[in-house]
Amino acid sequence: MGRIKFAGGVLCVLAVGVLGYAFYLQVILGPRYAERARSQHEEHIxxxxxxxxxxxxxxxxxxxxxxxxxxxxxxxxxxxxxxxxxxxxxxxxxxxTRLERYxxxxxxxxxxxxxxxxxxxxxxxxxxxxxxxxxxxxxxxxxxxxxxxxxxxxxxxxxxxxxxxxxxxxxxxxxxxxxxxxxxxIYQKDALGRDHPSPAYPIQEAKNGCDITLTIDLDIQAIAYEELKAACERFAAKRGYCVVMDPQTGEILALVDHPDFAPTHYSRYARETWKVGAVADEFEPGSVYKPVVAAICIEDSLALRNEWIPTGSGIVVQGRKITDLHGRVGYTFDDVFVKSSNIGVAKLALRCGVRRFYEVSRLLGVGVPTGIKLPGEASGKIDRPRQMSELRLTNNAFGQGLSLTTLQLAAIYATFASGGVYNAPHIVKRIESDGRVIFKAKTKELRRVFSEQTAADVCEILQKVVDEGTGKAARIEDIQVCGKTGTAQKPVAGVGYSSSVSVVSFVGFLPRDDARILIVVVIDEPGLGRFAGEIAAPAFQHIMERILRLPVYRDIRMPPEEETEKLAQIQEREE
The missing domain is CATH 3.90.1310.10 (Penicillin-binding protein 2a (Domain 2))
Known part of the structure; x- marks a missing residue:
C-alpha cells in the first residue's frame, strides 16, 4: 500500500512538473517562439x-x-x-584576396x-x-x-x-x-527563403520627402562663385565670401564661400570647408560699418550734412590717439564717410553716445542671428553699454572691436537700400509636399530702423563713395551705384591688431533709388594688395556687370521703353 502511495506521489509530482513545463513553454515562452516561427515565414521590409x-x-x-x-x-x-x-x-x-578574406x-x-x-x-x-x-x-x-x-x-x-x-x-x-x-x-517566405507579397499582410506606404525651392538663382550663384574664386586666387587670399541679395525682400540670390567643396566627394575635403562660411564665420568689418554712425547722426539730428568736421592731427580718447592714414585739416560731414576718416567718424560716434550706438547696432542685427536657420550660424558680437567705454565706442564706429558675418553685413546695407526697414534674410522660397504647396515665403519686415529720409541721405553718401571716394573701382557706367569699402586689420592674440594681416570688403547695391541687387564681397587675408578699393571693389564690379547682362536685370541698365526703341532702330537699319 505504501509503495502504491509513493508511486502515486511520484507520478503526481511528475504530472505537475510536466504541466508546469507545458505552462512555461506555452504561456511564458509562447510569444517568443511564436515570433521566431513568424520570422521564419515572414519578412518585414x-x-x-x-x-x-x-x-x-x-x-x-x-x-x-x-x-x-x-x-x-x-x-x-x-x-x-x-x-x-x-x-x-x-x-x-x-x-x-580581400573578398575571400571577408x-x-x-x-x-x-x-x-x-x-x-x-x-x-x-x-x-x-x-x-x-x-x-x-x-x-x-x-x-x-x-x-x-x-x-x-x-x-x-x-x-x-x-x-x-x-x-x-x-x-x-x-x-x-x-x-x-x-x-x-x-x-510584410512579405511571406517560401521554403527557399524567397519573399512573396501577400494580400493577407499589411502594407504602409512610405511618405516621400518635401521638395524645396530656394530663393537662390543658379546663374547668379555661378557668377558669384567664379568671380570670388578669381579674386581669391588673384590676391592669394586665404578665404572669401559673397552674398547677393534682393534688398527689398530679403531673398538671398547667391551664397558663396571659397574655397568650397564638392558634396559628392565631401570626405576628400577638410571639415572646415563643410560649413556655410558666409553665415558661420565672424570678422571685424572695418570701415564698412561707418555708415551706421552717419545714419544715427542724421536720424537724431546730431549733425548737418554740410557741417565741417575738423580732424587735424587726430583725436585722443581715454589716452589713445586715433589718426587717419592721410592727414587733413577736416572734412564735411559727407566727406568723413566718402574719404573714410577714422578721426571724423570717432568724433561723430561720441555725439551718438554708447547707448544709442548699441541700440541701433542691435536693431541692425549685430549680436543676433538672422534666423536663416542654416547650420552653425554665428550671431556676431558687440559689447553691452555698461561694458562699452568711449574708446571702445570710437573703435566700434570704424568697425574694430565688434564682429559680424557676411550675411549680417548684407542685411545692414539692405536696410539702407530698402528705405530704412530691416527685412529678415531668407533662403527658402517654397516647400511642396506631393505637389501641394505647404509653405510660401513672404517678405518679413521685422522693424523700421531709420526713416525713409535718413535712408535716402545715407544712400546719397554711399553713391558719393563710389563716384568720388574709396569705391571708384566699383563704378558701373550709367547706373547710380551705392557702396562702401572696408579694410580691417585682424586682431592677433597677445599682439593686438596686425599691420600686415587684414580682411577687406565691399558692400554695394544698385540702382540707388529702387535698389534691386545688393552684393557683399569679403576677402580674408589677401597675400597681395592691401586695400578693399583694389581687391574687393573690383570683384563686386565684375559680379554686378555679369548679373546686369542676365535677362531679368537687363532693364536696370536700359529701361524697357529705351530697349524697345533701340530694337526698333536696329530692325529699321536691317530692313
Missing amino acids: ELLPKRGKIYDRNGIAVVTDEKAASIYVLPQYVEDIPAAVHILSRYKLGTP LRTRKRFFWLRRKFDYEKACALKAELEEASLANAINIQEEAKRIYPWDEVTGSMVGFVGTEHTGLAGIEYALDSLLAGEPGFA
Missing part, C-alpha cells in the same frame, strides 16, 4: 521614402536623386566562396558596397541568381544623391551621408522635411 529635391528659384535642380543599389552579404549562407569571389571581383567590388572570416551581415551603379547592380543580381548566391549576396535598391553644381553650391547645399541623412548645409537644416517618413511591408 522597410519601404524607404524618396528624399525631396532641391530647386533654385527658376526650377533648376540644385540637388536630385538617381537610382543606385547597395550590396550586402550574409557570409554564413555563402556556400560557393570561389564562385562568389570570381563574380564580385569582376564588378570591381574588391580584390579577390567571406571566410566574417560571420554576420555586412555591407560590401553602398550607392553602387544601378545598371551594374542589376547585371550582378542576374549573375548571382544564376550561381545560386542571390540569398547570400543581396542587392538593395536605394537612392543616390546627385549634386550637379559641385563646388558652386557646396557649402550652401551640404550633403547626405550613406544613410541618406543630411549632414551639412540645407540638407542638414531641412532634413526633417526632405527625408520623408519610411513605411513597411
